[in-house]
Amino acid sequence: MKSIEATPRIPFKRWMTSSYPVWFYLPAGVIFFVFFLFPTIASLFFSLTRWTLFDAVFIGLDNYSQFFKEPFLFQGLRNSLIYGVVTSGMKVVLGMMLGVFLTSQIVARDYLRSVVFFPVLVSTVGVGITFTALMHPTQGFINETLELLGVKGPAWLTDPRFALLSVALVDVWKGVGLATVIYIAGINAIPIEYYEASEIDGASSFQQFWNITLPLARPATFTVIILSLIGGLRSFDLIWSMTRGGPGFTTDVIASVIYKQYQAGFYGLSTAGNVVLIVLVAAIIVPLSAFLNKREVEL
Amino acid sequence: MSAARRYLISGSAILLSSVVFLVPFTFILLMALKDRKEASLRSFTLPTTYHFWDNLVEVIQTRNYMLLTAFLNSVILTVTSVTLLVILGAMAGFVLQRHPSKWTGLVNFFVLAGLIIPPAVVPTIWLLQGIKMFKTMHGMIFIEVAYGLSFSVLLFRAFVATIPRELDEAAIMDGAGPFRLFFEIILPLLKPVVSTVIVVQSVAIFNDFTNPLYYLPGNKNVTVQLTLYNFQSQFDTSYNLLFMNILLITIPPLVIFLFFNRQIVAGLTAGAVKG
Numbered sequence: 374m375k376s377i378e379a380t381p382r383i384p385f386k387r388w389m390t391s392s393y394p395v396w397f398y399l400p401a402g403v404i405f406f407v408f409f410l411f412p413t414i415a416s417l418f419f420s421l422t423r424w425t426l427f428d429a430v431f432i433g434l435d436n437y438s439q440f441f442k443e444p445f446l447f448q449g450l451r452n453s454l455i456y457g458v459v460t461s462g463m464k465v466v467l468g469m470m471l472g473v474f475l476t477s478q479i480v481a482r483d484y485l486r487s488v489v490f491f492p493v494l495v496s497t498v499g500v501g502i503t504f505t506a507l508m509h510p511t512q513g514f515i516n517e518t519l520e521l522l523g524v525k526g527p528a529w530l531t532d533p534r535f536a537l538l539s540v541a542l543v544d545v546w547k548g549v550g551l552a553t554v555i556y557i558a559g560i561n562a563i564p565i566e567y568y569e570a571s572e573i574d575g576a577s578s579f580q581q582f583w584n585i586t587l588p589l590a591r592p593a594t595f596t597v598i599i600l601s602l603i604g605g606l607r608s609f610d611l612i613w614s615m616t617r618g619g620p621g622f623t624t625d626v627i628a629s630v631i632y633k634q635y636q637a638g639f640y641g642l643s644t645a646g647n648v649v650l651i652v653l654v655a656a657i658i659v660p661l662s663a664f665l666n667k668r669e670v671e672l
Numbered sequence: 673m674s675a676a677r678r679y680l681i682s683g684s685a686i687l688l689s690s691v692v693f694l695v696p697f698t699f700i701l702l703m704a705l706k707d708r709k710e711a712s713l714r715s716f717t718l719p720t721t722y723h724f725w726d727n728l729v730e731v732i733q734t735r736n737y738m739l740l741t742a743f744l745n746s747v748i749l750t751v752t753s754v755t756l757l758v759i760l761g762a763m764a765g766f767v768l769q770r771h772p773s774k775w776t777g778l779v780n781f782f783v784l785a786g787l788i789i790p791p792a793v794v795p796t797i798w799l800l801q802g803i804k805m806f807k808t809m810h811g812m813i814f815i816e817v818a819y820g821l822s823f824s825v826l827l828f829r830a831f832v833a834t835i836p837r838e839l840d841e842a843a844i845m846d847g848a849g850p851f852r853l854f855f856e857i858i859l860p861l862l863k864p865v866v867s868t869v870i871v872v873q874s875v876a877i878f879n880d881f882t883n884p885l886y887y888l889p890g891n892k893n894v895t896v897q898l899t900l901y902n903f904q905s906q907f908d909t910s911y912n913l914l915f916m917n918i919l920l921i922t923i924p925p926l927v928i929f930l931f932f933n934r935q936i937v938a939g940l941t942a943g944a945v946k947g
Contacts, residue, residue, distance in 0.1 A: 554941055
């Protein structure tokens with residue numbers, strides 16, 4: 374940005390009639406500021422208070438120290454991280470496998486692409502309720518099927534050891550279609566000549582994948598990582614519709630802690646959780662995308 | 673690949689994908705057809721007796737036709753928010769791409785912030801109460817617009833870059849002011865990206881559960897995603913009605929999917945190629 378003094382003041386009339394008027398930002402800017410930015414900035418203050426929505430008593434960092442001391446609150450932070458990393462990692466691996474497979478010469482390719490993508494568009498809560506029924510420990514379809522194969526399935530959502538991962542699996546089921554279409558777009562953008570040349574040199578299809586597809590689909594990988602991390606870290610509706618944070622607090626994530634504290638009337642504590650979530654997401658996504666973009670330039 | 677091997681691989685892929693991706697949808701359908709007692713078993717079997725019509729009527733009549741209210745509310749919310757997102761997003765994206773100024777850096781920063789930062793929930797409720805917009809449809813519309821703007825601006829900015837500047841210059845030479853230039857020359861040319869924004873944002877807003885849960889409580893304000901609460905309670909869940917409800921609210925996205933699949937994929941993969 375240049376210094377403001379250097380540009381002469383633009384008269385009001387030109388400001389109104391310029392072909393690309395700056396006030397075109399105004400309606401969008403006002404809505405964005407009032408309904409998004411302002412509450413975000415206000416949250417920094419309210420997280421330091423005991424708050425009834427009508428009056429706020431300043432209590433310093435008490436809400437934060439409570440958040441980090443209480444195991445059931447802090448577990449939300451840990452679970453958000455696990456959930457974000459697990460779903461993001463699985464979406465990268467599965468999305469890339471599906472992307473490679475669905476760009477190869479197979480029959481019914483369009484049908485398969487549609488089937489994989491459709492869950493992305495379906496109501497998350499509906500998916501959550503459906504899988505809660507399918508994952509029932511004894512009556513559910515999944516464990517009944519496993520039993521036919523002679524395997525005793527875990528108590529997916531009621532066993533504290535598996536509950537969070539089970540929800541993460543459903544998240545991957547619902548979201549992998551998005552990762553797949555991103556990979557399909559990325560792989561289709563790779564010039565076909567590279568594959569032809571490598572074929573003449575006698576490269577195997579694995580070598581082609583490792584030396585051509587993988588490095589050249591890197592922008593797609595970055596997009597998938599960033600998008601699914603943002604989504605995974607703030608995930609709420611799927612977890613809420615499947616476990617409500619249970620059993621106990623084992624599947625609570627920050628977003629569900631925020632909701633529970635809000636319902637309980639601890640508005641200051643809820644807002645402190647919200648600030649923790651904002652900082653967590655920003656602290657992970659901003660350096661990560663800067664790092665990934667830098668790698669991009671070096672290529 | 674030999675033809676036989678190709679068919680073998682494709683065949684197993686079709687089989688596997690059907691199990692993984694179609695079983696849950698089949699399950700929803702089967703449950704919606706059963707009577708209450710049979711549905712409570714939640715087993716993956718064909719219904720012994722079919723109750724599609726009974727369940728449909730009962731779901732619609734539950735709690736004084738709440739589902740119809742919800743569909744109406746969701747449609748109003750979705751249509752209005754998406755209209756605003758298209759017009760305001762296109763205006764901002766247009767100027768952002770065409771006219772670098774001292775604001776450009778700040779606007780770009782806000783666009784990224786809007787994409788990354790999760791909203792601060794309780795302060796937003798406090799704000800909405802302060803300006804008398806809590807539990808109101810217009811308040812909810814503004815929220816959806818504020819949360820969706822970044823993505824819209826990003827798509828519009830990228831697409832405006834593909835429209836030659838000579839067109840603007842010709843229009844300006846002919847004496848077009850900023851309004852005519854934007855609404856009569858540029859906006860019609862943005863049609864492909866407009867349809868992408870419409871489709872992607874309407875699916876997102878129609879499926880939104882979290883924001884109406886916080887900002888639009890109350891029975892008369894119910895939206896479709898929240899109707900699923902009606903048939904769910906800890907001890908007494910009517911699974912046949914619950915799944916009929918899921919089935920009904922899955923139909924609009926299904927219709928959009930059948931007609932606009934290409935726009936959705938185009939919108940969601942924008943940026944994946946060049947990073």
